[in-house]
Amino acid sequence: MTELLRTEGLSAFYGASQILFGIDLSLAEGRTLALLGRNGAGKSTTMKALAGVIPTRDGRVTFGGADITHAPAHVRARLGLAYVPEDRQVFPDHTVEDNLLIAAKTGPGGRRDWTLPRIWEAFPLLVKLRRRAAGRLSGGEQQLLAIARALMGNPLVLLLDEPSEGLAPIVVATIGRLLRELGAGGATILLAEQNMHFCLSIASDAAVIDKGHIVHRDDIAGLSANAEIRRRYLAM
Numbered sequence: 001m002t003e004l005l006r007t008e009g010l011s012a013f014y015g016a017s018q019i020l021f022g023i024d025l026s027l028a029e030g031r032t033l034a035l036l037g038r039n040g041a042g043k044s045t046t047m048k049a050l051a052g053v054i055p056t057r058d059g060r061v062t063f064g065g066a067d068i069t070h071a072p073a074h075v076r077a078r079l080g081l082a083y084v085p086e087d088r089q090v091f092p093d094h095t096v097e098d099n100l101l102i103a104a105k106t107g108p109g110g111r112r113d114w115t116l117p118r119i120w121e122a123f124p125l126l127v128k129l130r131r132r133a134a135g136r137l138s139g140g141e142q143q144l145l146a147i148a149r150a151l152m153g154n155p156l157v158l159l160l161d162e163p164s165e166g167l168a169p170i171v172v173a174t175i176g177r178l179l180r181e182l183g184a185g186g187a188t189i190l191l192a193e194q195n196m197h198f199c200l201s202i203a204s205d206a207a208v209i210d211k212g213h214i215v216h217r218d219d220i221a222g223l224s225a226n227a228e229i230r231r232r233y234l235a236m
């Protein structure tokens with residue numbers, strides 16, 4: 001298995017307060033790693049540090065073997081790291097189709113797997129919304145659009161921060177199905193989530209974060225069978 005993304009001893013701060021304390025993560029090509037933890041555990045901070053939205057204070061981040069520890073966000077994006085933040089950040093005044101077209105680019109190594117027609121195929125719900133302003137979509141529709149937009153850049157790795165958060169169960173199921181299909185198609189995904197059940201049929205591996213430390217690592221089935229770890233670090 002080829003390792004694509006790796007952090008060693010990653011630490012990050014907001015101002016003077018340290019939030020991440022030496023995070024070690026490894027994501028291999030074609031795997032989906034669930035980064036699980038409670039409210040405030042440090043999931044989003046980890047994702048932001050990986051995306052280059054906040055600086056890494058200590059430690060090292062490598063992507064495809066290259067050291068990106070201090071690379072700015074746009075360089076990481078160009079190298080093939082696509083980040084979908086918690087608040088999705090679609091362009092509210094642009095149509096769904098324009099949001100997708102703005103994001104269209106050839107990926108690293110000339111990857112062109114994702115084009116508009118393929119997006120419509122994989123995201124049938126978006127087809128009938130193509131002319132609607134993104135700001136008028138429901139939360140779930142915006143989440144789908146945000147994932148579709150990330151794919152339009154033909155990335156090597158998707159960083160998804162709590163895609164199920166705040167969505168109705170039926171929409172969560174739709175997003176779950178989509179992520180499962182992406183994973184089956186060979187996508188490499190880091191999925192930050194509070195909801196372990198959502199991850200069960202999607203992720204291959206799991207890392208549990210608590211107070212800015214990785215406290216447990218397992219495959220997702222092992223984690224789901226581990227009542228003690230779930231009780232201690234996850235709200236279930």
Ligand SMILES: Nc1ncnc2c1ncn2[C@@H]1O[C@H](COP(=O)(O)OP(=O)(O)OP(=O)(O)O)[C@@H](O)[C@H]1O
Nearest residue numbers: 014019037038039040041042043044045046162194
């Ligand atoms: N901009 C910020 N400035 C200062 N502290 C912050 C900031 N954002 C987050 N924090 C703090 O950092 C810690 C980790 O927050 P983070 O957002 O990474 O958690 P999370 O695991 O994503 O939680 P959630 O499930 O609520 O999204 C929390 O204690 C939080 O209060």
Ligand SMILES: [Mg+2]
Nearest residue numbers: 043044086162
């Ligand atoms: Mg968060």
